[in-house]
Amino acid sequence: MDWTKAKTILIIALIITDIFLIATYVQKDDNGELRNEKALLSVLEENQIFIGIERIPEKHEDMPTLSAEYRSVTQEEVEALIESTDLAAAENTEEAYIAAAEEFVSYLGLMSSYAEASTVKQLDDGTMLVTFSCIVDGTEFDGSYINCIFKERKVIGIDSFWLEPMEFSDKKMETISASVALITFMSQREEQEPVTVTGMELVYWIDYDFYEGYETVTDTALPAWRIQFSSGETVYIEAFER
Amino acid sequence: MNQSKNKMVEKIKSVVLVVLFLLTILLLYFFWEDVEIRDFSLENLRFSTENELRNTVKVTDVILPSYINICFDNDTYTKISNGRKTYWNGETTSVFKAFQEVISSEDTYTEEITAMQYEEIMTFISLRAVFEYSLPFREYCEFLGIDIPPSMDVIASIGEIGFSTGNTESMFLYDEASGKYFRIVSDFSAVSLLEDVSRQAASENLTYYPLEVYVGQDLDNRVLVPAFLETDLAALPAICTFDTETKERLEASARSFFSGTFDFVRKIEEQSGKTIYMYGYGEKTLVIDIDGSIEYSTENIDGGRSTGGGYFTALEVALLTLSEQRGLVSDEDGDFQPYLVYAEPLAGQAGYRFEFGLSAGGEKIYFESGSPFEIEVSGGQVTYFKSRYLRFDETSVHFQPEEVYTPINVIAMYYEDVYRVLQEAESGGTGRENTADFEDNADKRFDYVSAAVSDVTYGYLFMEEEKELHPCYILFLNSGNLAFYFDLYTTELLEYNNFYEIRRR
Numbered sequence: 001m002d003w004t005k006a007k008t009i010l011i012i013a014l015i016i017t018d019i020f021l022i023a024t025y026v027q028k029d030d031n032g033e034l035r036n037e038k039a040l041l042s043v044l045e046e047n048q049i050f051i052g053i054e055r056i057p058e059k060h061e062d063m064p065t066l067s068a069e070y071r072s073v074t075q076e077e078v079e080a081l082i083e084s085t086d087l088a089a090a091e092n093t094e095e096a097y098i099a100a101a102e103e104f105v106s107y108l109g110l111m112s113s114y115a116e117a118s119t120v121k122q123l124d125d126g127t128m129l130v131t132f133s134c135i136v137d138g139t140e141f142d143g144s145y146i147n148c149i150f151k152e153r154k155v156i157g158i159d160s161f162w163l164e165p166m167e168f169s170d171k172k173m174e175t176i177s178a179s180v181a182l183i184t185f186m187s188q189r190e191e192q193e194p195v196t197v198t199g200m201e202l203v204y205w206i207d208y209d210f211y212e213g214y215e216t217v218t219d220t221a222l223p224a225w226r227i228q229f230s231s232g233e234t235v236y237i238e239a240f241e242r
Numbered sequence: 243m244n245q246s247k248n249k250m251v252e253k254i255k256s257v258v259l260v261v262l263f264l265l266t267i268l269l270l271y272f273f274w275e276d277v278e279i280r281d282f283s284l285e286n287l288r289f290s291t292e293n294e295l296r297n298t299v300k301v302t303d304v305i306l307p308s309y310i311n312i313c314f315d316n317d318t319y320t321k322i323s324n325g326r327k328t329y330w331n332g333e334t335t336s337v338f339k340a341f342q343e344v345i346s347s348e349d350t351y352t353e354e355i356t357a358m359q360y361e362e363i364m365t366f367i368s369l370r371a372v373f374e375y376s377l378p379f380r381e382y383c384e385f386l387g388i389d390i391p392p393s394m395d396v397i398a399s400i401g402e403i404g405f406s407t408g409n410t411e412s413m414f415l416y417d418e419a420s421g422k423y424f425r426i427v428s429d430f431s432a433v434s435l436l437e438d439v440s441r442q443a444a445s446e447n448l449t450y451y452p453l454e455v456y457v458g459q460d461l462d463n464r465v466l467v468p469a470f471l472e473t474d475l476a477a478l479p480a481i482c483t484f485d486t487e488t489k490e491r492l493e494a495s496a497r498s499f500f501s502g503t504f505d506f507v508r509k510i511e512e513q514s515g516k517t518i519y520m521y522g523y524g525e526k527t528l529v530i531d532i533d534g535s536i537e538y539s540t541e542n543i544d545g546g547r548s549t550g551g552g553y554f555t556a557l558e559v560a561l562l563t564l565s566e567q568r569g570l571v572s573d574e575d576g577d578f579q580p581y582l583v584y585a586e587p588l589a590g591q592a593g594y595r596f597e598f599g600l601s602a603g604g605e606k607i608y609f610e611s612g613s614p615f616e617i618e619v620s621g622g623q624v625t626y627f628k629s630r631y632l633r634f635d636e637t638s639v640h641f642q643p644e645e646v647y648t649p650i651n652v653i654a655m656y657y658e659d660v661y662r663v664l665q666e667a668e669s670g671g672t673g674r675e676n677t678a679d680f681e682d683n684a685d686k687r688f689d690y691v692s693a694a695v696s697d698v699t700y701g702y703l704f705m706e707e708e709k710e711l712h713p714c715y716i717l718f719l720n721s722g723n724l725a726f727y728f729d730l731y732t733t734e735l736l737e738y739n740n741f742y743e744i745r746r747r
Contacts, residue, residue: 007255014262021269067509173505206508210524215513222508240506242522 040179047186048194052230056179057200062172063223063239066136066204068144068163070216073108078158081107088154089128094120101130101148104155110146114165127151136165142203142226142236163206163219175202175239181225184237199228205236298565301385301557304582304598306330307371307403309699310337311450311466312443315367320447321466323699324604330371335438337371340430341403344413345388347428352393360416360423361464366408369439373400374697374722375585376418378553385554397424405432456650457692465695467649473700473730475605475713480634480704482534488631492530495567499528499538499627533706534631535611536567540623556594556619557585563624564598564615581606583613593620602634602711606701608727610737632704634711649698652715652733657691658684659735660717660726664694667724667740694719703727703736712736 041051087104089096098117105111118133127149134144144163149156176184178200204221223239307330309323322329331338344350364370379397383390401418410432415424450466484492500507500521510518515532526540568578584597597613599606607614609630618626653660697718702711713730723742728735 004252004255007252007259011255011259011262014259014266017266018262018269021266021273025269025273065504065506065508169504171503171505207523211508211510211518211520211527216510217513218509218511220508220510222506242506 037179040182044182044186048192049182049186050194050196052196052198053200056182057202058178060175060177060202060239062174063139063202064168064170064172065223066141066168066221067166067218068141068206068221069166069218071110071162071164072160073110073158077108082155082157086154089150092153097128097130097150097153100150100153100155101132104148105132105146105158108158110158110160110162112162112164114141115146115162127156128153134163134165136204139223140201140203141165141221142205142224143221163221166218174241175223176225176237176241178225181227181237181239185227185235195233196230197227198230199226201226202239203236207236207238299561299578299580301554301561302331304557304561304580305377305382306581307337308374309372311370311372311464312440312447313364313366313368313370314440314444317365319450319452319466320443321450321468322443322447324601324606325446326371329369329439329443335435335442337369337403337405337435337439340405340432340435341413342386342388343430344426344428345383345386345390345394347430349429350391350393351427352391352396353425353427354396355414355423355425357423360404360414363406363408363414364404366406367436367440368404368406368408369436371403373402373418375582376587377401377585378419379415379417381553394426396422405436407433407436410436453650453692453695453698457653457689459689459692461693461695465697467698469648471646471648471700473646473713475700475702475730477713478602478634478702478711480632480709480711482630482632482704482706482709483532484530484534484631496528496530498566500526536627536629536631538624538627540625551622553585553594555622557596559619559622559624560594560596560617563617563627567627567629580615588618588620591620593618593625595626600632602702605713606699607632607711608701608703608714608716608725608739610704610706610739612739612741630704646730647733649715649717652728653691653695653717654688655733656726656728656735657688660691660719661687663726663738664691664719664724667742668720691719694724696721700730705736 037056040056044051081104085104085107087100087107089100097120101117102111105115112134114134114136115132116135117130119129119131121129121131123129128151130148130150132146132148134141141163144161146158146160146162148158181200182197202223203226205224205226206219206221207224224236225239227235227237229235307326309321310326310329312320312322314320329335329337377400379400380390380395382400383394397415397417399417399419400415402414402416404414404416406412406414409425411430412425412427413430413432415426416422417424448468448471450468452461453465453467454461456467496517496519497504500519504519506521508520510520512518517530519528519530520526524541526538528536528538530536564580579601580598581601582596583599584595586595587593588595595616595618598615598617599608600614601607611630614630614632616626616628617624647655695717698715699718700713700715703714703716704710705712714736715728715730715733717726717728718724719726720742723740725739725741726735727737727739
């Protein structure tokens with residue numbers, strides 16, 4: 001056999017080997033996903049977990065971590081601003097309340113390009129609450145909020161816990177699917193009382209259970225699946241695949 | 243025309259063949275190492291550079307006696323502390339080589355002797371290499387590659403190694419773990435070793451006498467005190483806080499605690515300047531504080547059930563971590579020479595705790611908070627690491643020599659303060675039971691303090707508020723569990739440490 005033929009045979013053999021290795025690698029990667037939704041629902045129901053949403057989210061992309069800076073204002077600053085500006089909603093509409101709240105928060109220096117008015121609601125005592133959530137690249141930064149409180153259309157106070165997003169990590173990490181998050185929740189829960197899932201989405205979240213710093217300046221939020229239940233309870237499952 | 247076309251085709255095939263071959267190697271690497279393609283970097287394929295290997299602190303660099311006592315033929319002594327390395331394994335004298343020769347002799351005889359016999363033989367021209375940290379005998383011999391005969395199985399640890407002209411065919415050994423003394427007879431003769439050691443020591447070291455000679459009472463502890471002391475140690479300004487340049491190194495060093503990456507790591511910065519890195523639900527935590535302290539802890543993977551290979555494996559892991567974190571503990575350009583201060587099995591779980599010291603210009607540095615480096619190893623991994631960052635100008639250690647008060651003067655001047663602290667500490671626990679109270683008898687208080695002294699030395703105390711390395715005497719009591727620091731020039735009592743409490747935390 002001459003070297004020319006040998007090279008041709010070697011090239012073919014290596015191509016076959018590489019195709020085999022790539023196929024094995026891809027298949028290994030896919031094995032983590034749960035593809036059978038019916039089987040999943042059945043398992044969840046056996047464990048008293050019922051799905052009250054139309055579909056379990058399917059999409060989950062690789063995500064980076066998010067560093068954020070704590071921003072706050074003092075009660076004195078809020079009161080001084082209320083006295084000096086006497087801001088009020090122009091009329092008794094959601095848009096007017098939002099506009100007034102945005103103006104007030106801007107005067108306070110808290111307004112951010114990531115703040116989006118998410119709810120306007122009336123509380124039991126008759127006050128109106130405009131809530132700004134933190135949305136980063138389409139993902140909610142859970143736990144970062146500003147509440148602007150109105151009484152008779154006038155701003156009477158602010159309740160805020162605002163984390164200003166700073167930067168994403170250079171690297172994105174793989175996240176678990178919603179199905180895996182539900183299975184994780186199922187394996188972690190101790191009680192067996194029936195629960196119904198009413199909402200499920202990927203958010204950025206800081207777990208304060210394991211460390212709540214003293215006068216923290218910056219922190220790091222990691223992606224998590226936020227699972228909301230009909231009882232009003234919310235559970236977070238860390239979304240990074242470790 | 244056809245020929246040149248064929249040549250071109252063959253060249254292309256050769257290139258394709260090489261590319262496919264390299265691709266196959268790479269894919270096999272991903273497959274076998276279970277590495278994600280996105281995680282791959284050329285760093286993964288890099289071998290350790292020679293520079294990295296050279297900078298690792300080796301086990302043989304730290305397994306040294308804490309000091310070596312030499313007894314001369316005229317009832318005088320000397321104590322070698324800072325230069326002990328040259329006596330332990332130097333070019334002209336090597337106690338280490340003598341130890342090896344005795345242990346590896348084909349024909350040895352081991353017998354237990356009494357403490358009195360041991361002390362008596364050491365009154366001849368002799369040397370004692372004292373190890374103040376736990377050193378298991380069998381494991382040390384295995385580490386040195388020496389098979390010891392079954393007769394030596396009675397020896398659990400090495401507390402002291404001695405040679406004496408009173409019996410030059412024997413090596414004497416004090417086993418700290420069992421409190422027993424042994425004599426190992428072999429075909430090795432210590433004659434030339436003792437001649438070389440005593441000649442060299444007499445020419446370059448101060449004269450010491452036993453403490454009991456000064457205080458006029460028999461003492462259980464054999465403590466040597468210099469007859470007079472002339473020293474040239476200067477107070478050194480020292481920085482323990484991080485600046486901008488060191489903060490960048492800190493980030494790189496911090497990363498190494500988390501397998502080289504901050505993936506999945508939560509970073510928290512507090513208003514005080516403290517930075518916390520946390521992996522998972524506190525599975526790994528690293529805290530870097532502005533006072534220069536760095537503390538890392540992790541949950542033990544196997545729950546602390548396995549040592550992960552024994553004392554020396556654990557020590558190697560500890561030294562590797564210490565070497566890797568060198569940028570966190572000192573100026574990288576400086577001479578980094580840690581020494582072993584403490585080594586004991588962990589309480590309640592398999593593994594070991596090691597403490598290392600630091601020196602400036604050859605003089606040991608002592609810290610108010612205890613040892614500057616604390617490392618716990620369990621299951622083959624570091625489960626706890628604590629260090630203090632410190633930077634100073636080593637070239638300014640020495641200045642005009644001057645005579646200072648001797649340690650015996652210091653004890654005489656301050657024994658009341660030491661007694662008070664000793665009483666308080668012993669009621670809280672120092673490992674020694676206080677069975678007496680001598681409030682009404684000053685002589686008995688002095689005797690009580692003298693009997694508790696286990697070592698006297700001098701070096702530097704890092705004084706945090708003053709940001710200074712301060713020359714001082716150090717008086718160790720209760721087997722080193724208590725330490726008192728006195729200004730070397732004014733004898734003022736500066737500080738004291740209760741190591742027993744620190745190590746029980």
